Amino acid sequence: MxxxxxxxxxPVFSMPTLKDTIFLDGAAGTQMCKTALDASLQAAIExxxxxxxxxxxxxxxxxxxDRARCAAAALVNANCAEEIVFGQNMTTLTFHMSRCLGRSLRKGDEIVLTRSDHEANISPWLELAKDLELTVRWLSFDLNTYGFNISEIESSITERTKIVALSYANNVTGTINDVAAVAALAKRKGAIVYIDAVQFAPHGVIDVQALGCDFLVCSSHKLYGPHHGILWGRLELLEALIPYKPRPTSDKPPFKFETGTKNREAIAGALGAIEHLAWIGREFGGSSEQADKRQQIVAGTRTVVxxxxxxxxxxxxxxxxxTGIRIYGYCEPIELCRRVPTVSFTLDSTPSEVVSQHMAERGIRLWYGNNFSTETxxxxxxxxxxxxxxISLAQYTSQDDVHRFLSAMDNFS
Known part of the structure; x- marks a missing residue:
């Protein structure tokens, strides 16, 4: 590549004021590609x-x-475009969908959550459990694998489990969790499986058919597009769910879940971001112009990975x-196929906030803190x-960026 x-x-890299900036903050939001920006602008003007x-x-x-739905369906390997729901962001979509699912739950029903999740896939379910008096079970965090403890699946998912909410990739440690294994057991128990793929989507091929889940959410602004959420759901489930919506809104999916006026500019930008990924597949991934969109997206994703x-x-x-560094998510030997390019660490000698300030002064943008993963x-x-x-790497991260970051770390050695 x-x-x-x-x-x-x-376009951000052609701005004189940001000429020497290094963006290592992609896990919180990537820079927007030209295709996405142009599409958003065209939607706003034309x-x-x-x-x-x-x-x-x-x-x-x-x-x-309609084109954006088809592109998002190709991104996740949906059966049809009607399985794609757009929303303000992943968090808002999850709060909304949790309420829709909650209509069929009763006191004492169980929800399984993991301590390897972003709060956006925890708080909506905790609020639902509090309101409906549901029982919450947890898959604990495994300090050996830096993801959720898969050995607890059998004991945590019971006949009373109605929903299992999982993180595809941990946004602190970078660990890719084995969500397919959990989904398989959950489905045998009759539970609905809801996957947060926000951190995984920019760094891996998503295939909802292979995962065996019922819902999967991701975010355009981690995929080089604007701030907008994308939800995939099995059509039969979307058809059966009773939404919270204005009365004149269509009763058919996906429209019944998209309340109010749609953010057409953001949806157009999301389409542009997926088209950008397909372009990488054609230019660098060996995919032909004649290949379908799914094949181009898969080729582009693999090239980026x-x-x-x-x-x-x-x-x-x-x-x-x-010396004095602790890397969270690092295991020997390095298994790159089991992690996204997000790396978190602490220094014994220096608070994380001070490291962040030091890097910002040198034009290196990264994050510190809990990153909204307080359980982890x-x-x-x-x-x-x-x-x-x-720090989180992206498709536009260069080897020189890495060298400059490591060189800046010399101040703490």
Whole structure:
């Protein structure tokens, strides 16, 4: 993959004021690619109309949303575009869907959560459990694998379990969890499986058919697009669920879950971000122009993953050389296929906030703190506020970026 050609697709790198900036903050949100920006701008200027009209701008706006659904369906390998629901963000979609699912739950029913999750896939279910007097069971955090403890599956998922909410990849440790194994058992017990794939989506091929889940959510702004959420759900479940919606809204999925006026600019940008991934598949991944969108997306994703794995291995090897450092998610030997390119660490000598400030002064953007994964931070025995220093690599991260980051770390050696 030609990193210079990739960077040409991101206008941020041509801004003089950000010329020497290093973006290692992708796990919190990536920079927007040109395809996504252009699509959002076009929707705001040329297709700025509500849906359902007989005039051209309304028709074009509807056509572009239909295209975006098809692209998102190809991204996750859905059966049809009607299985794709758009929303403000993953958190809002999850709160909404938890309430819809809650209509069929009764006091004493069980929900299984994990301590390897972002709060967006914990708090909605805890609030639901509190309101309906449900029982919450937890898959604990495994300090050996840095993900949820898969050995607890058999005892945690029972005949009373109605929902199992899982994180595909931990946004602190980078661990890719074995969600398919948990989903298989959950389905045998008759439970619904809800997967947060926000952290995994930019760094791996998603196949909801192979996972065997019922719902999967991800976010465009981690996929080089605008801030917008994407939810996939099995069509038969979406058809059966009773939504919270205005009365005139259609009773058919996905429309019954999309309340109010849609953010057409963001949906267009999400389409542009997926088209960008397909472009990588054609340009660098060996996929042909004649291949279908799914094949192009898979080829593009695999090309990006290969690039990121080379860099994350260099980061891990480089950080190992510093004294007094603790890397969370690092195991010997390094199994790159079991992690996304997110690396978190602490220094015995320096608070995480101070490291973050030091890097910011040198044009290196990264995050510190709990990163909204308080359960993981607690399991690691860390301060919930100072948390960890977290870097996350992206398709536009270069080898020079890695070298500059490691060089900046010399101040703490």
């Amino acid at each position: 030609d990193i210079e050609r990739i960077r040409q697709q991101f 297709n700025n109309a509500n849906l359902g009209g007989h005039f051209s701008t309304s028709s074009i706006a509807q056509r572009e949303i 290969e690039h990121e794995q080379v860099l994350v291995q260099e980061v891990l090897e480089g950080l190992k050389g510093f 931070i607690r399991a690691l025995g860390l301060d919930e506020n100072d948390g960890v220093v977290r």
